[in-house]
Amino acid sequence: xxxxxxxxLPRYLRAxxxxxxxxxxxxxxxxxxxxAGVGSAQLRKDLSFLGSHGRRGVGYDVxxxxxxxxxxxxxxSRQRVVIVGIGNLGHALANYSGFGERGFSVVGLVDVDxxxxxxxxxxxxxxxxxxxxxxxxELGATIxxxxxxxxxxxxxxxxxxxxxxxxxxxxxxxxxxxxxGVDLRTVDVGAELxxxxxxxxxxxxxxx
Numbered sequence: 001x002x003x004x005x006x007x008x009l010p011r012y013l014r015a016x017x018x019x020x021x022x023x024x025x026x027x028x029x030x031x032x033x034x035x036a037g038v039g040s041a042q043l044r045k046d047l048s049f050l051g052s053h054g055r056r057g058v059g060y061d062v063x064x065x066x067x068x069x070x071x072x073x074x075x076x077s078r079q080r081v082v083i084v085g086i087g088n089l090g091h092a093l094a095n096y097s098g099f100g101e102r103g104f105s106v107v108g109l110v111d112v113d114x115x116x117x118x119x120x121x122x123x124x125x126x127x128x129x130x131x132x133x134x135x136x137x138e139l140g141a142t143i144x145x146x147x148x149x150x151x152x153x154x155x156x157x158x159x160x161x162x163x164x165x166x167x168x169x170x171x172x173x174x175x176x177x178x179x180x181g182v183d184l185r186t187v188d189v190g191a192e193l194x195x196x197x198x199x200x201x202x203x204x205x206x207x208x
Contacts, residue, residue: 082108085147136163
């Protein structure tokens with residue numbers, strides 16, 4: 001399955017969740033595509049990689065398709081997440097209710113700041129980084145979210161990978177290296193803002 005298709009699957013899942021919440025049982029590719037914010041041809045092509053084809057004149061069964069996409073994304077059972085770095089961003093992530101709605105459970109919080117370690121955030125006690133390996137094993141965490149300074153990002157990434165997590169989501173602007181078999185996603189907020197600024201400036205210059 002192409003990476004671009006994988007990147008769009010969460011959008012389709014979110015759209016299906018919305019339709020299901022409205023009591024919709026079947027939906028056309030045009031309706032689903034509109035809710036997901038993509039073209040209907042693109043949606044049909046993406047879903048074909050899952051072996052999902054709408055029935056002519058009927059469309060897609062919302063519940064069935066949701067199950068197929070959830071299975072492809074590996075979120076049919078809750079994924080257990082540990083957050084490393086409980087500063088302002090990590091604190092906000094720990095309290096983010098959207099994780100549960102998407103099939104993820106934050107099970108552990110880790111930091112090195114003596115002022116933070118031992119405190120309670122979102123009902124969990126923040127543990128010291130020295131306890132990371134045992135914590136990952138104890139809690140069965142499979143994903144680590146890194147909200148640490150760029151200077152520490154690679155070092156912390158190496159530790160969570162060595163501890164056994166198979167997926168890393170980093171909020172560091174630094175490029176990280178992970179071994180084959182470990183999935184890494186990076187959210188560079190500064191870069192995204194720069195891209196928005198570029199498009200905003202272009203609109204202003206063209207009058208669009």
